[in-house]
Each structure stands twice: as structure tokens, then as C-alpha cells.
Amino acid sequence: MYWSKTLIPTSREVPADADIISHQLLIRAGLVRRISAGVYDWLPLGWKSMQKIMDIIRQEMNAIDAQEVHLPALLPAELWKQTGRYTDYGPLLFKLKDRKGSEMILGPTHEECVTELMKACVSSHKQLPLTLYQIQGKFRDEARPRNGLLRVREFFMKDAYSFHSSLESLHETYQAMYQAYVRIFKRCGINAVPVEADSGPIGGDASHEFICPCDAGEDIIVRAVDGSYAANLERAGNARQLSAADAPVGNTGASSRVSTPGASSIADVCNFLKVPQSVLIKTLVYSRQSDDGPRWLVACVRGDHDINEAKLKKIAGNVELADEPAARAAGFTIGFTGPHIVNVLPAQLVIDPDALLLTDAVTGDNEVDVHLTGFNWREHIQEDKLHTARIADIRNITESDKAPNGAALVFSKGIELGHVFKLGTKYSDALAATFLDDRQKSSSMIMGCYGIGPGRIMVAALETLSDADGIRWPMSIAPCHVLITPIKYDGQARQVADNLHTELSQLGMDVLVDDRDQRPGVKFKDADLIGIPVRLVLGDKGLAAGQVEVKLRHMKQAEMLPLEGIARHIADMVNKSRSLPD
């Protein structure tokens, strides 16, 4: 491959909208180009790397007997209506109509499509288990596309779906997939930490995310300092199990109403009352639509804790923070709600264990600019209301919490690269994808699903491996292995460059020759920027002495090596470095 015959639009300038390193490098090294918000052209170098990432994924999927298919992007809305996701997926779903007015969507994922396929083609337990996968473009109408390839509207995904006649079989495939993921990220040269994620309908150890720790990431990983535990923030919780009966008896009778004029935040209230946030009960009003209007839910956590909506939704279904005007109309004094509002308004009470253990707490008194001190659950909540309250972990864990095994915790940011998930029968139930077991009994197929974002693997590599001069590709996913840079592409240098290009290509290397009529300084700067792992510099002086300069992108120093036998030497080095590390 010759630079002059391809399109590598490098740039010295940092794009104005690019906050994170990977976004800057993607643009500056000419890997991608933005065409509209969250939609990108893949240019030759970027696409070559993507193809290598996809090939690694493909090899590891095939190695565990997953079968590659290709499902369409254009899906009938009807299928998504059957599982409820046509509405549940919300505005993230791209919707359109065809010329006959039929409703269609652009697939952001393919559970419905693949389940419908299996329903049509598989009827017996003898045909199970079966794992299908694809590497394919997905569409998601993000509210705020940003951070280059991190939050995009059209992107690639490897999505795999497994189908089983038993939980044991699902578990076996899940384990195989988990191990394949470990190999994939390792082969791509990326650090990916498997963390426990939302457990889903099957419960237990049913979901893991693979996260590359780095500051540009949008996910938070919670890890035990001793490495004994890792989970994402949505999942990480404490193991404490309490019930309403555990509500302590406080200093009964000492409560009083306090006017707190103008104190609109928890910090304000605590400053005003000179108490720590940890004695406050934060009370938030949620609602869920039902046929006869909104159902209300009052959620309580300690003032220094944050509600975790993923946990709340697992307990209470698809609730959302209440619409303020509607909540006010129903009698809630938003901003000053206290748990005792459930004594007078019909609402489900949900209490986090740490909030339940407070005595003589501070909380809103259901009136503007008024708080209540000396709040105690047994004193201020009617007995039947307290009795029917749900006590459950509904908050984000903090760094001062402990892992379930008691170990100290540390938080870090990261990029989610992949996810393995025991789905259960959600989709096969909804679409009636059943099989007959060996006694001719019909059951829903049990499913797992498994995703990887190849673009995010690239982002992780750029974020974590680059230096101030540019990209440093892992050999396995580098667009090219070797960059040949003649100081001037003519005379002997040209001949040597062309010969090396041929020879190295024949040895299976991907080679780029910088044959541009550019100053050496420009060529070297571009070389560092695009980050090809091995650079061979051909200068007149060296060539006269039968030598070439070999410079590895991740090393400071270059060395002069004999031209004789250099191709074989380089190929051996590349092959060693691109094979699976131990």
C-alpha cells in the first residue's frame, strides 16, 4: 500500500468538538470522518484496523461453535410491538415508514429478529443448544451523540444469541462466551476487566460487563482493593438484608418542625441546621403510568447517598422520576417531601436499609421551606404503612462502603467494551419461541445474549495506549504492521522501499510506504501520529552502508540494522508480537 494512492487525511489541528484523546486521534490520524452527529465515515486506515478487530472476534466466536449469520437492519415494527420494546425503547429507536405506510424500525439490537428466526426453524430439543452471531451495523438515535465513537448513532456491534433447552446448557455457553471475550480483548491488546453487572431475570451470577478502565469512560467500576470483587455501579450493592421490623426506635417525642427559608438543596438544609448530610432522609417521588392515572412511589435514601434508578426499577418496575406539575397536583410538595406523606397520600414506600437505620433524622415536612427534625420511622409512619414498605438496596454504593466480602472498595471510570447476559425467556415467551423436550413437552427456549462493540475496542486502544505524539497500535489491530519511510522516495531509496514492500507483503505483512513528496519532518510527525508499530527509515547514508533504521513506535530509540535479511527479521518480530499473548 502506498500513501499516495490511499486516503490518510492527517491533521495537526485538534478538532474543536473533540474533548477526549481517542476522538482527537480518530480525526487527526484520518481514521474516521464525521458526516453528521454521531455518524462517521470509516476511512482506509481506520477501516483496516476495524477489520482486524472484527476478524479476531470472528475467530474466537467460530472457535466456540457460534455460527455467523447476518440479519437485516430494516425490521418490521410489528415484531418489536410483540415484545413491548417498540415503546419501551423510547426515542432511541429510529422509526420509519415504507412506501406502503408499513411501520419499520432500524435495529439497535436483534433479540426479536433472531428469536423469530429460531421459532420458525427450530422445534426440538435435539436442535439445541445453538448460538448465532453477527457483526453488523446498528442504529440508535442518541439524544447527545458525543465523544467520537463512544456515543454514536450508527455503529458496529458483534451480537450473539444462544438458545437452550436447560439452564445448565445456558450456563455452559455463557462460560464459553465469557472465556472467548477474555481472549478477544487480550488478543486486541486491551485491558478489559470483567465486572458483575445487572443480574436480570435469571438472577445470581447472570451478567458481566467487560470494562476498559480509563478516565474517558462513561461507566463506573467498583472494585475491591484486593481484587476480590468487581462490579459496575448499577450492580454493586451491599449484602445487608433488612425488613421493616428492623426500624430502630428513636428518641421518641423530640421531633420538631423547623422553618428553613430559602434552603433548597440538601447541602443548604444541612448548613442551615448544622448537621451532617448523613442524618438526613432524602425523599424522592416516582411514578408509573397505569390505566387509571399515575401510581406514586416514595423512595428514601440517606442524605449523603444517591438513588440508583436501575436498582429501583428492578424492584418497582418501570418507574420514572415524577413529573413535577402532576405530582404537585396530586398533593406532593416536591423539594420538601418527607416519608410521612404516605400517611395521607396513596403511595408505595421504598426505603434503603441505610435510611431505615437512622434515628432522629431530618427530612422535609411536606410543606415549602419546612423540615422536620427528630424523625423516626416507628413514630412518624403509620404502622400499616411501615409494615407494607419495601426495604431494599436502592442506592449507589460509595467508596466508603465495603464489598460483599468485606473488602475495601475503590471506584474508577471505564469504557464498556462488551456484555454477556443470561436473558432467560423474556423474548421466547413474548414471541412464543418454544421447543419440545424429550417427553414432547413444550417450553420456551432459554436464551443468552452477548455483545461487543468493535469500535469501542479501538477507542479503548487509543485512550489507553497513545502518547503525546499519537497512536501506538497493538500489533494485532494495527492497520499496517510496517511503515516504510524513505527520506526521499527516489533513486536507491525508492528501489529499496519497493522491494521491501513486495518482500514483506509476501511474508504476510501489511505494509505502507510513505512515497509522498514531503519533508522528512512531516513524514516522521505523521508516522508518530498514525502509530504503525514498526517504522523502517531509508536514508542515503544508511543505505550506502547497507543499513536501514528500525524504529519501534513504543520505543524511544531507533537502531540501525543490516538491510540484508531485514524483511525476514521484521516479519518474525511482527508475528511474535501479534500472536495471542500469554
Next chain:
Amino acid sequence: MYWSKTLIPTSREVPADADIISHQLLIRAGLVRRISAGVYDWLPLGWKSMQKIMDIIRQEMNAIDAQEVHLPALLPAELWKQTGRYTDYGPLLFKLKDRKGSEMILGPTHEECVTELMKACVSSHKQLPLTLYQIQGKFRDEARPRNGLLRVREFFMKDAYSFHSSLESLHETYQAMYQAYVRIFKRCGINAVPVEADSGPIGGDASHEFICPCDAGEDIIVRAVDGSYAANLERAGNARQLSAADAPVGNTGASSRVSTPGASSIADVCNFLKVPQSVLIKTLVYSRQSDDGPRWLVACVRGDHDINEAKLKKIAGNVELADEPAARAAGFTIGFTGPHIVNVLPAQLVIDPDALLLTDAVTGDNEVDVHLTGFNWREHIQEDKLHTARIADIRNITESDKAPNGAALVFSKGIELGHVFKLGTKYSDALAATFLDDRQKSSSMIMGCYGIGPGRIMVAALETLSDADGIRWPMSIAPCHVLITPIKYDGQARQVADNLHTELSQLGMDVLVDDRDQRPGVKFKDADLIGIPVRLVLGDKGLAAGQVEVKLRHMKQAEMLPLEGIARHIADMVNKSRSLPD
């Protein structure tokens, strides 16, 4: 690969909606599955073959220094508005809006997108020529999706675009692309005839289609019996050049109005008048929208000829057959229009040379159920109207016409597999994609575009190479090379099957083992249906004698060969057969 671990839903039944062989086989052999009209799932076997077709295309594109990219499916409508195709493309274009209300389309092709990319990245003649290609999903909202993969709404396309600073450079790349196409189809084992196609804006020898002759095709190829000429029907024409001055003088004065009650077709009229269709002038009314209402066009061909709208549009722009009510309101007696209507209504007259040469012809007399006999151009058309008439080839050629070189012609049907096209500057003009030449003068980049439908290559293989029992894959694009069929998958047969699977895979063969618990008859029928080129049958008796049965799908007879060394023997055979034929 083991049959029990993959998804090959074979079927004995011919699907009700499948008229053509390829459509039947695609479904019956479990290669694809329809999800909605013109939208298909690619299943494991079909997808394996598609990947091989795509790899062959990729190799040949890379060999001529085309650079692979990947452009998005989701394109901003604005870009298509700039070239006018947002409206010109009509209802074939899938349109949608994102959550912010921005108009987007799903790309049916990528001229705009790639031109915009080149505009942004290339500014100097030194960066040209450059050829970019992609293999990617396209979307087209067909009015009547049909014939399996022949007319679909979501499909794969290899589309390449070349950019040049001179016509010579375009010509060079065009030739290289043409030769690459010849190699691609040959390597895929498909007969593809290059035919002259619509010449486009550059004129001359500027466009070729590659067509696989077969009855299921929707295109018509016009070929000289001596092989000296081949064109598609839209393009094929006679070289006769006439002008209005060539209109002959007829038997002046012998014309008369004839009542032709109930004769509504040309055949009816000719039966009624007892004249051949070749003395009739067929007159059709077309219109084109303009700011002040429709502009009318009256097109005349001989009664036994058909108007070719592609030719008409090249002369008259984007005209369409007139809307009947609108044409009647304007004064046209649709069904009985004669050319002399231009004497009284404002309309452009276009006459095909063969119609111009008629004397004493029959034509409608612009009144219901009335025809005119003895029509002559000089007599019945006002002199200034005849003078301003366009005389041009606007009809389909027929088998009784001659090739431009005088050779006799033969028609046949075919499937269009690919198209190479000298585009010129249509898109670079519209999007201002310019470059500076060596004298710093700015010009629009000159473009070529080049498409192949990988799915149509598969269709062509299925249509032309299958037999009554099923598919006969060319080795190069077969999903697997070898099918191992143990009569019963247990005992020695199982062990031999597993060993052969391992050994052949290590030799680079793609192998499928039919490990199903099925009767031999079912296995053999399925084997013929899915058409893997080499079948190894493992039976107890043969194995006891150290032999396996080797059956080639395209041969009637099987032969028994020693098990010893069979893997090497088969691999040699496969490698010989999948390499580029001479």
C-alpha cells in the same frame, strides 16, 4: 462444522411465492429466510457463501489499488438535496427523521457521501487518482419486491468510486476495473457477459453492464449472432441518423377518417382495418413538470415498435407518461392521439426514424373511435411544427433490427451483476468537489463509479448451475468444500468423520459433518439440495475395507477411494478447482 450445531433449515416444499429457481433454492436449502417483503435474514450457509463472494471481490479490488472504506447507511437528506436526488430518486428512497426532526435517508448508493468526503480531504492533483470502495448494505424501497434476492429492499453492494484529474486517468481506472470485474465473475464461476450500457454524460464507450444470461433475469441483452456486439436493451440502437428533412412525400390527398368503434388496442385497429401494425404510428403523450404547469411531449414510433423511455429521457429530460385526466383536460384524446395534435396544442414532437419513414400511415385522429388513414408527415403536420420536431431513436430495438456493424441480432434475458460507469462531473459539480491542477487552476474532479451485487452473483450461480436435485456450487463460492456424511454417526464412522473433519480443516478446507440422527435417504437428499461440491460417504462396509465413497456433486457416479491419504487427495482437488480458472 457440525450440522447439529448450526442452523440449516432445509425444506422439501417449494415456497408458494417463489417463481424462480434461485428463490426456491435459497429458501429450500436454508440459505436465507424472508423477514418482510424484500428483506431477508442470511443464515449460516448462505452467509458463508456471501463472505466468499465478498472476499473474491475484495481481493480483486485491492489488487487494482482500490482502497476499502465503510460509509454510513444513515445519510443527511441535505446532501441529497444538493444534487437533486432527494426528489429525483422518488419513492425508492427510504426517508426518516431523527429525534430532533432532521431529515435523513437510508443510502441506496453513495455518490454524494463519497464526493463530499473527497471534497473535504483532497485538494491537489497530486492526490489523484484515487479509488475508494466498500461492501455494504444498501436500502431501496422497491414498489414490488420479488424473485427472492433479485429485487430486494435491503441488500449488499460493492460500490467503488474513482476520482481523477483527467479523462485519460479515468479511462485507465475504468479499464482496470473492467478487467477486475471479468476476473471476479470468472473466479466466482459465473458466466457474465459485458454489454454496452447507457453511455451517460461522457458519451461513447462509457458504460458497461455485466450480465449473466438466464431466463429468470429481468434485463434483456441484445447480442450480435457473430459475437461482435452486445448491449442492453436500453442502450442498443440502430445507427440511422435522420432529420425532419428526410420525411418522405406520400400519396398526397388520399387520406380519410375512419370510424373504428370499440377498437381500443393497436391490434384491434389493425384487425379492423386489415393492415399490418408496421403501417401504424403509435403516438404517446408524455409530460414534464415545470413551474407553469405540465409541458407536453408527443412521442411517435411505428405500431410494431415499443418506446424506450430511457432513450426518450436522454433526449427530453425527466418526462413521464402523462397523467390521463390532466392530459384529457389539456385537450389530448388519450388512446386516439395522432401526431397532428401538435398543430393545435402546444407540445414538443419527437419522432422515431422508422416512424418518420412511413408514408400513408394509419394513426389516431384525436377523436374517440376515429382513426386517420393515408397519414403523411409533410401533409398533416404544419411545416414549422415538423421543422422543430426531434427525430431520434426512441424505441426498443427488435430481433429483426441489425447491430450497428450490420450483424444479425439475438435477444436473451439476463441478470445484471455489475455495472461500470464513467460518471463525469455530475456529483463533483453539484457538491463543488474541486482540485487544483499543476498550474493552480481549479476544476471539478472527474469521477467513475462501479457496482457489483454480491447477492446477484449467488442468484446467478443458483439459476444457471443447479439441477433438479438442488444447488451445484462453484468450488470458489461454496459455503463448504467438503460434506462428510456418515451413514450413521457412531462407532468407527464417527471416529473417521471427526478425524477427517480435523485433518481437512487443518488443510484449509471448510468442512461440514452431517452428524444428525437421520435416515441416510434424508441425508443424501439434503446433501444434493445444499450442493456442497465434494461429499464423502462413510459406511460400515467401505470403512471395513479401508475405503470411503467420494461423490462429486456435479458428477453422476461416485467412486470408492482408500481412506489412507484421502484428506490430502481431496484438498489438492479442492485447491485446484477453487483457484482462478484459465
